[in-house]
Amino acid sequence: MKGIVLVKFNEFIEELWGEGFWDKLINEADLPSEGAYTTVVTYDDQELFMLIGLVAYKQNISVRDVQFAFGKWVFKEFYNIAPSGAHDFEDVFEFLHAVQDFIHVEVKKLNPNALVPEFKFLSETFNKLSFHYISPRKLCFFCEGIVHGLAEQMGQAVNVSQSECEHEGGQRCVLVVEKV
Ligand code: HEM
Structure with missing residues (x-):
C-alpha cells in the first residue's frame, strides 16, 4: 500500500481519537515499519x-x-493530489468513469508499484450506476466510503449499496450507486 494511504490513516485516527491512541495502536501492533509512515515508501x-x-x-x-x-x-x-484534469468533473458517475479511464491510470504511471482497483461498469441509467469492484485487497467497504466522499465533494446525495459482496458469500463485489 502506498505510504500516502498510511500517512492519511494516521491523520484520520489522530483526528478522531488523538495522538495517544495512535501511539498505543502502533505499540500494540508491533509492525515492521514501527508506524513511522512516509509518503515515498x-x-x-x-x-x-x-x-x-x-x-x-x-x-x-x-x-x-x-x-x-x-x-x-x-x-x-x-x-487534493489528483492529476490535473480530475477537477473538471461535476458529477459522481462521470467521476467514477474517469477514475477507471484516467485518474487511476495516471496514479499508476506516476507510481508503477501502486496497486489500484479495476472497475467494470455493468449498468447505468440517469440515476443508478453499478460496477464490479475488482482488487485482490478486497477493500469494497473502503470503496463504498470513497464514493460517499466523492458525492459530498460533487454536492450530490447518493445511496451506495452492494448487490453482491465477496464478504457476504457472493462471487464478486458489485457496488450500486443511486442518486437520491
Ligand atoms: C480523486 C482521485 C483519486 C486519486 C488521486 C486516487 C488515488 C489512489 C491511490 C494513490 C491509491 C493507493 C494505491 C496503492 O496503495 O497502491 C488508491 C487506492 C484506491 N482507490 Fe483511488 N484515487 C482516486 C479516486 C478514487 C475513487 C473515486 C474511488 C472509488 C470509487 C477509488 C477507489 C480506490 C480504492 C478502493 C483503493 C484501495 C486499493 C484497492 O482497492 O486495491 N479511488 N487510489
Whole structure:
C-alpha cells in the first residue's frame, strides 16, 4: 500500500481519537515499519489491515465501519493530489468513469508499484450506476466510503449499496450507486 494511504490513516485516527491512541495502536501492533509512515515508501498491505483490525477491536466497531469511515474521509485527500484534469468533473458517475479511464491510470504511471482497483461498469441509467469492484485487497467497504466522499465533494446525495459482496458469500463485489 502506498505510504500516502498510511500517512492519511494516521491523520484520520489522530483526528478522531488523538495522538495517544495512535501511539498505543502502533505499540500494540508491533509492525515492521514501527508506524513511522512516509509518503515515498510502499508498505506491506498487511500493515493497514492490521491497524484497521486493531482500531475496530479497541473502539468496539466493525472492520467494515472503520474501512467505510476512512474511505469517506480520505476522498478529499485523494482529490487534493489528483492529476490535473480530475477537477473538471461535476458529477459522481462521470467521476467514477474517469477514475477507471484516467485518474487511476495516471496514479499508476506516476507510481508503477501502486496497486489500484479495476472497475467494470455493468449498468447505468440517469440515476443508478453499478460496477464490479475488482482488487485482490478486497477493500469494497473502503470503496463504498470513497464514493460517499466523492458525492459530498460533487454536492450530490447518493445511496451506495452492494448487490453482491465477496464478504457476504457472493462471487464478486458489485457496488450500486443511486442518486437520491
Ligand atoms: C480523486 C482521485 C483519486 C486519486 C488521486 C486516487 C488515488 C489512489 C491511490 C494513490 C491509491 C493507493 C494505491 C496503492 O496503495 O497502491 C488508491 C487506492 C484506491 N482507490 Fe483511488 N484515487 C482516486 C479516486 C478514487 C475513487 C473515486 C474511488 C472509488 C470509487 C477509488 C477507489 C480506490 C480504492 C478502493 C483503493 C484501495 C486499493 C484497492 O482497492 O486495491 N479511488 N487510489
